[in-house]
Amino acid sequence: MTTYVLVHGAWHGGWCWRQVAARLREAGHEVYTPTLTGLGERAHLASPDIGLRTHVDDITGLLTCEDLREVVLVGHSYAGLVVREAADRMPGRVSQIVLVDAWAGRDGESLDDLAPEFFREWVESVTVDGLLATPPPAMVGVTKPEQVEWLEAKLTPQPRLTFSEPTRLTGAVDAIRCRTVLCSPKGPMPFARLAGEHGWPATILDVGHDAMVTAPRELADILLGDA
Template sequence: MTAYVLVHGAWHGGWCWRRTANLLRRAGHEVYAPTLTGLGERAHLVGQEIGLRTHVDDLLGLLRYEDLRDVVLVGHSYAGLVVREAADRMPERVSRITMVDAWAGRDGQALEDLAPRFFRAWIEGATVDGLIPPAPAGTVGVTEPEQVAWLEARLTPQPRRTFSEPTRLTGAVEDIACRAVLCSPDGPMPFADLAARNGWESTALPVGHDAMVIAPHALADILLRDARPA
C-alpha cells in the first residue's frame, strides 16, 4: 500500500482531488488531500500574511501528526513549490514526488520569478488587498458546463504572498525521485521546460491544466504507476 498526499494548486482546495482520491483508495491505497490555509473550507483564515512558508508548514504538520512515511507527494501547479520545500525539509518521509503541471524553483526563487511576463502582469493588476481573485474555469482548461459550475462555485482568492515568497531549499529534495505529469505541454506556462531543466521523467497527459477535474481516471492511472502493491 502507498500513502499519497495530494496537494492542490492556487485558488483550489483539497476538494478538487475528490474523484482522483477515490480512485486511488479503491485501488487499496491511503490518500490524504489537505486544504492549505486560507483556501477552500479554510477560506475563513485567509489573510495577507499567508505565504508559501505557511503552506509548507501545513504540509509538514500533516506528515508529522499523521506519522506518514514513504509518502508519494503530489503537487498540482503552485503546490509544486509547496511539496518540494516540504520534501526538502523532511526527505526521510518522502519516497517520490509527482509534479502535475507544477512550478519548481531553485532556492531563493518565487513563483513570480518563474512565471512569464503576461502572468506576472495579470497578478499585479488583479490583486486587491493582498488577495488574487480566481480566474474563469476556462483558463485552467475546464470547459464542460457542469464542471465549470462545480469548479467556479468552490474557487477562493489566493494570498498574493504565496506567489512572491521565495522557496527555501537545502538540496535534499534533489535526491528524491520525481515524475512530471504535463497536462498542458503546449500551453503558455513553462511546466515542460521546468521538468526538462530538472531532468525529471515526464509523462504527457494533454487534457488541460486541471487534470484532476477533467480527467481523474487518466491521472489516477499515472499516479498508480508509482504505487507499491496494495
C-alpha cells in the same frame, strides 16, 4: 499499500482531488487531500500574511501529526513549490514527488520569478487587498458546463504572498525521486521546460491544466503506476 498526499494548486482546495482520491482508495491505497491555509473550507483564515512558508508548514505538519512515511507527495501547479520545499525539510518521509503541471524553483526563486511576464501582469491586475481574485475556469482548462459550475462554486481567492515568497531549499529534495505529468504541454507556462532543466522524466496527459477535474481517471491511473 502506498500513501499518497495530494496537494492542490492556487485557488483550489482538497476538494478538487475528490475523484482522483476515490480511485486511488478503491485500489487499496491511503490518500490524504489537505486544504492549504486560507483556501477551500479554510477560506475564513485567508489573509495577506499567508505565504508559501505557511503552506509548507501545512504539509510538514500533516506528515508529522499523521506520522506518514514513504509518501508519494503530489503537487499540482503552485503546489509544486509547496511539496518540494516540504520534502526538502523532511526527506526521510517522502519516497517520491510527482509534479502535475507544476512550478518548480531552485533555492531563492519564487513563482513570480519563474512565471512569464504576461502572467505576472495578470496577477497584479487581479490583486485586491493582498489576495488574488479567482480566475475563470477556462483559464485552467475547464470548459464543460457542469465542471465550470463546480469550480466557480468552490474556487477561493489566493494570498498574493504565496506567489512572491521565495522557496527555501537545502538541496535535500534533489535526492528524492521526482517525475512530472504535463497536462498542458502546448500552453504558455514553462512546466515542460522546468522539468527538462531538472532532468525529470515526464508523462504527457494533454487534457488541460486542471487534470484532476477534467481527466481524474487518467490522472489516477498514472499515479497508480507509482504505487
